[in-house]
Structures are given as C-alpha cells and as structure tokens.
Amino acid sequence: MPWDAQRPGGGADSGPDGASAARSRAQKQCRKSSFAFYQAVRDLLPVWLLEDMRASEAFHWDERGRATAYSPSEALLYALVHDHQAYAHYLLATFPRRALVLPSAGFRCCAAPAPHVALAVRYNRVGILRRILRTIRDFPAEERARLLDRRGCSRVEGGGTSLHVACELARPECLFLLLGHGASPSLHDGGGLTPLELLLRQLGLDSGATPATGTPAVPGELRQRRLLLLDLLVLYTPADAASRARCELLAEPLRWQRLLGEDKFQWLAGLAPPSLFVRAMQVLVTAISPCRFPEALDELPLPPFLQPLDLTGKS
Numbered sequence: 001m002p003w004d005a006q007r008p009g010g011g012a013d014s015g016p017d018g019a020s021a022a023r024s025r026a027q028k029q030c031r032k033s034s035f036a037f038y039q040a041v042r043d044l045l046p047v048w049l050l051e052d053m054r055a056s057e058a059f060h061w062d063e064r065g066r067a068t069a070y071s072p073s074e075a076l077l078y079a080l081v082h083d084h085q086a087y088a089h090y091l092l093a094t095f096p097r098r099a100l101v102l103p104s105a106g107f108r109c110c111a112a113p114a115p116h117v118a119l120a121v122r123y124n125r126v127g128i129l130r131r132i133l134r135t136i137r138d139f140p141a142e143e144r145a146r147l148l149d150r151r152g153c154s155r156v157e158g159g160g161t162s163l164h165v166a167c168e169l170a171r172p173e174c175l176f177l178l179l180g181h182g183a184s185p186s187l188h189d190g191g192g193l194t195p196l197e198l199l200l201r202q203l204g205l206d207s208g209a210t211p212a213t214g215t216p217a218v219p220g221e222l223r224q225r226r227l228l229l230l231d232l233l234v235l236y237t238p239a240d241a242a243s244r245a246r247c248e249l250l251a252e253p254l255r256w257q258r259l260l261g262e263d264k265f266q267w268l269a270g271l272a273p274p275s276l277f278v279r280a281m282q283v284l285v286t287a288i289s290p291c292r293f294p295e296a297l298d299e300l301p302l303p304p305f306l307q308p309l310d311l312t313g314k315s
Contacts, residue, residue: 030067034060037070041078047090050075060106072099073114074107080119080128088128092135100132100147113150118162121174129174130294133181137291148183159190160198167199167233170225176232180285180293185237196233196245202226204248207259230260234268235282246270 037053054075059067070078072095079088091099102114120129136144151159158164163183166175175195179185185195193201206223234242249256249269257265266272274282288296 030059033057038078041075041084041087042082044082044084044086047087050084050087051090060104068104071101071103073101073103073116076100076116077103077107077119080116080123080125083123083125083128085125085127085131088125089131092131096135097139100136109153109156113146115150115152117147117178118150118152118157118165121162121165121171121178122169124169124171124174126173126177129177133177133290137181144182145184148178148181149187151187151189154190161187161189161195163187163195164189164193164198167195167202167229170202170222170229172225172228172232175229177294179232179236180288181290185233194237194245196230196237196242197248199226199229199233200245200248203230203259204255207255227260234274234278235285242268242270 036057037050040050040053054070059069060074072091076088076091076099078084079091100114100116102108108115117129117132119125120132136147139147149161151161152165153159160168161183162178163175163185165171166178188194189198203223203226206226246269249265253265253269256269260268263272263275267274267278273279284300285297
C-alpha cells in the first residue's frame, strides 16, 4: 500500500493531532486513487492496466474507515456503468462468484442483494447482462434464483425485480434474456404489481393524450417497445398470475381493445383462449433450458421476422 492508512497514528505523526493529520492525508490520497480508477474504467483502458490498478494502486474508503482495494464486485459495477465489456467479461470469467457478491456499503443504499443484474438492465447493457446470465448458469438453483429475482431497494427501486426495471424502462432484449434464464414473472414490487401489471399501467399512461396538444403522450417507438414487452411477458406469465391484470382490462374494455387490438384483448382478458400461434410459442420458449438460452432460439423453426430481437450478440 503506497500510504499507511491502517495506522494513521504510526510513524512520526504521534499523538491525537498527528493521527488526525495522517488520517486526513490518507483520505485525500484515497479519493485521488479512487477517482483515477473510475476515470480509467470510464476511458475504457486495457483490462491488464485496470487490474494492475485495482490490485495495487486504487483504493476507496470503506465503511470501517479504512483504505480498501476495489473488489471484483465493485469493479464490475464501474464496468457496467461505463459499458466496458472487455473488463466485465474478464471479471466474470476470472471471479465468477466474487464479481456478483454484495459490494461494500459505499456502493449501495441498502442491504438488498447484489445489484449487478438490475444495473445491467437499467443501463441497457445487453452484452454484459448476457455474460452475467451465462456465468450464473453453473450456480446452484437457489443462488441463481436469488440473483435473478433480487428485489431492489424499496426507496430507490420501488422494491421491484429486474423484470420490473425492464418493463419500466422498456428494455425488451433484457426482459427476454431474464425470462429465458428463469426470472420469475409472478413476483410483486413494493406497490404490489407484477411485471405484467406494471407494464399494462405503463401502456395505459402511454395511450393518454397531452392536454395542450392532444397528441399521444409518448413517441410511437416507445409504445411499440412496450407492446413487444407485453408479447414477451405473456409467453412466460402463468395464467393464474394474470388475474388482476384481467380485472384492469375489463374495467375499460373499449379503451384496451383500441390499444391492444381485439384478439389480444380477448385472450389477455380471459374472454377467449390464445391463438394456436401464441400457444405454440409458449410451449417452444418455455421448453428451452436456461443452459441453452438464447442460443437455442436460432434452432426454432421460425422465419426471421418472428425473431426481432438480437439476443446472441451476433449482429
């Protein structure tokens, strides 16, 4: 360590005043090295240089008042924020479990489990999310479920899961990847909404008109992404988990018929069975093992226009 932060009162600085001065110098140096590491990740510097900095030069001040090296988990958070895919892939390949554990208190707002999956969805880092999901394939089922179905901070994230985040921010690629790897669409957020119910609420708000102009409140592209999210969610959501959503649809049937189309409204509201195509798709996608998702999608006998999402990163 380039400075003595463990024993601020040691050496020539004896006594309370000397200890305080040494501690202040250590904190200042720690802030400088921490910002230098943050800048290095932001500037997408080579992986070998970042790991050299993390292991020997970059320190942050932890909750115990000590200068501490960045853990793989904390380094992965920086890689996620700045989309440093090469560094994220290295951390996940070299430290598969340590990269996904709970970071120290300075990197989180509460004791919710590790936030990496939700952060990848929030920043729309599809490539890194795909690598995270590939990494946890070999984890025990309970550990994998804990990461996929993590409930976020109730104050900042509304107590929702990563699926809720994907629905809120209209991230269809992230949603499909999470569902295909076993994320549960039946869990509720802090407001008691499942991802499907949250998405319908978003669609309902989107379909409103602005008072001043009378035009749709959101651009058509966002509305189309939300409708795609809906198509993906209904492939995985159990029928018994959609009962509250049906009540919301039936409360304003004419409005939802205009928004969703007659056929989709009928089967989402439970008034008619889904089409044979929808049933076939439900059987196909739910039969794919998480260990082969999304690669196995290429083997489905579907024309290209029915595979609109690039989940494998080939294009």
